[in-house]
Amino acid sequence: MITLLKPPSTDNYWKNGVMPYQVASLKGYLSRECDITIDDLEIKVWMFNRLNLNNGIDLSYYSYRNVLSHLLKKPDEMIEEYSRKIIRLINNLKNPVIAFYVENSEELLVVLTIGQILKKMGKSVVLVGAFFQTISCALMKKYDFIDYIVFDSGELSLEYLLKNKDPKAVPNLSYRLNKRVLLSQCSDIISQNLIPMPDFSGLPFDLYKKYNSQHFGFSSLVLPYRLSQGCGRDCFFCGLPKYNYFNVQKPVKAVSELKALTKKYKTSKVFFYDNSITFSNSYLKLFCDQILKNKLKIRYVAFAHYSDLKPNDLLKLRKTGCLALCFGVESVSVPSIVNLKKNKNLHTISDVLKNCKKAGVWTHIFVMCGLFDQTLGHLKKDLLFIKKNIENIDSILINQFQLLIGSDIYKNPGRYGINKVSYTLAPYSRSLPFLPVNRKATSQYNYYFKAIGRLRIPNFEPDRCLSFLFNESRKGLMIDLMKKRPVLGSEGFLKLCREAHEQDRT
Numbered sequence: 001m002i003t004l005l006k007p008p009s010t011d012n013y014w015k016n017g018v019m020p021y022q023v024a025s026l027k028g029y030l031s032r033e034c035d036i037t038i039d040d041l042e043i044k045v046w047m048f049n050r051l052n053l054n055n056g057i058d059l060s061y062y063s064y065r066n067v068l069s070h071l072l073k074k075p076d077e078m079i080e081e082y083s084r085k086i087i088r089l090i091n092n093l094k095n096p097v098i099a100f101y102v103e104n105s106e107e108l109l110v111v112l113t114i115g116q117i118l119k120k121m122g123k124s125v126v127l128v129g130a131f132f133q134t135i136s137c138a139l140m141k142k143y144d145f146i147d148y149i150v151f152d153s154g155e156l157s158l159e160y161l162l163k164n165k166d167p168k169a170v171p172n173l174s175y176r177l178n179k180r181v182l183l184s185q186c187s188d189i190i191s192q193n194l195i196p197m198p199d200f201s202g203l204p205f206d207l208y209k210k211y212n213s214q215h216f217g218f219s220s221l222v223l224p225y226r227l228s229q230g231c232g233r234d235c236f237f238c239g240l241p242k243y244n245y246f247n248v249q250k251p252v253k254a255v256s257e258l259k260a261l262t263k264k265y266k267t268s269k270v271f272f273y274d275n276s277i278t279f280s281n282s283y284l285k286l287f288c289d290q291i292l293k294n295k296l297k298i299r300y301v302a303f304a305h306y307s308d309l310k311p312n313d314l315l316k317l318r319k320t321g322c323l324a325l326c327f328g329v330e331s332v333s334v335p336s337i338v339n340l341k342k343n344k345n346l347h348t349i350s351d352v353l354k355n356c357k358k359a360g361v362w363t364h365i366f367v368m369c370g371l372f373d374q375t376l377g378h379l380k381k382d383l384l385f386i387k388k389n390i391e392n393i394d395s396i397l398i399n400q401f402q403l404l405i406g407s408d409i410y411k412n413p414g415r416y417g418i419n420k421v422s423y424t425l426a427p428y429s430r431s432l433p434f435l436p437v438n439r440k441a442t443s444q445y446n447y448y449f450k451a452i453g454r455l456r457i458p459n460f461e462p463d464r465c466l467s468f469l470f471n472e473s474r475k476g477l478m479i480d481l482m483k484k485r486p487v488l489g490s491e492g493f494l495k496l497c498r499e500a501h502e503q504d505r506t
């Protein structure tokens with residue numbers, strides 16, 4: 001019997017009202033064999049804080065410094081109190097195994113403090129997630145309250161573990177034997193086609209609806225879904241786990257599951273969590289055909305790669321309910337990025353953005369700054385590119401380059417002309433400060449982007465923007481309003497959308 005949790009994150013950045021996908025997918029898979037309860041502590045902490053305005057759980061207190069000092073030196077009263085409050089929010093604490101599906105170091109900070117208390121309560125503490133691929137042993141050695149770490153998406157490993165198989169035979173597992181930390185054999189993840197439909201039951205649906213209603217103006221659920229696992233590309237800065245093969249669901253299975261899920265959870269809003277929904281033109285065509293053939297009515301948002309998107313592809317995507325695509329443009333001039341996309345050219349990006357607009361698809365782009373080989377000249381070229389294409393860009397998010405454990409530049413700095421990498425944070429942090437970071441270029445970027453605000457580009461959290469887009473009827477209105485307004489921050493944008501919503505209703 002196991003309770004599987006989505007932990008709260010110390011980072012507000014990705015906070016949204018979308019349900020956790022992998023937790024529900026694991027429930028769908030494991031419930032055939034065992035008793036599993038799932039819960040989302042992130043949305044619960046949010047609600048707890050809303051109800052206890054002066055006595056909430058301050059996640060910003062979970063800094064690296066505070067958490068490390070609490071775990072390794074002297075217990076911190078505040079962290080102890082907050083962690084106990086979080087534990088009280090867990091749905092089913094009776095189960096002997098408490099597992100956390102962890103996706104980043106901001107979640108891990110909270111998980112470690114809760115895990116320590118749960119272990120004292122006699123629970124078996126299991127951490128799950130491909131995030132742990134390169135750090136599981138180091139973590140187990142440092143924190144003896146962790147019983148197991150599964151460093152893949154969890155299906156087979158959790159199933160075997162719960163069936164009490166010898167840890168040696170459980171794939172992708174860190175475990176203890178005679179006080180030594182050992183690794184089981186590494187193995188490929190299970191095919192997406194063998195995983196049953198995700199089961200979201202047990203999650204606090206009312207809280208998501210409340211969150212969406214308060215933040216985005218609609219009170220239905222947003223369904224996360226994934227067509228593929230892994231990524232066919234190999235960006236040097238990417239810290240996402242690399243699987244040995246790219247794992248794709250058959251379009252027939254995906255569409256039939258989406259049909260059942262949208263009916264069961266009474267929503268048409270879908271958020272595709274694939275690293276890129278445009279991984280194959282032929283797949284995309286088959287998927288869209290299946291949607292149309294089955295008369296599946298969804299409205300969706302997805303990440304995409306711009307390389308092979310033709311006008312007809314975009315029209316077809318729009319016809320099947322695509323509201324927005326998010327592209328990782330990063331930079332059109334910094335050598336390390338441009339070399340990565342050497343077979344592409346600026347016309348491709350511009351054309352895809354233009355064609356999205358023509359098809360009625362919202363365009364969101366990610367820009368990266370602070371790269372080690374970025375100069376002021378590159379910066380200006382990037383901004384020029386944005387200015388030229390501004391009519392076809394709906395929103396932008398600027399990311400700061402970070403050295404991520406597992407990325408190619410982390411493993412092979414010499415390949416990029418870097419001789420020395422120094423760290424200041426704990427060795428389990430996936431995002432480490434990168435000393436050769438071009439801080440000057442970063443601050444210039446921010447400065448110039450403020451100036452570009454005159455062009456009225458809202459720069460805000462993508463999920464907020466994306467969730468708004470699900471209010472499809474308001475989309476045209478939102479864009480028109482934005483054109484009439486001066487510079488908007490995220491708050492300004494939210495206000496604007498609320499106004500648009502009001503106007504739309506009257």
Ligand code: SF4
Binds near residue numbers: 231235238240276328
């Ligand atoms: S950054 Fe995106 S496209 Fe590049 S390897 Fe990572 S997931 Fe794939």
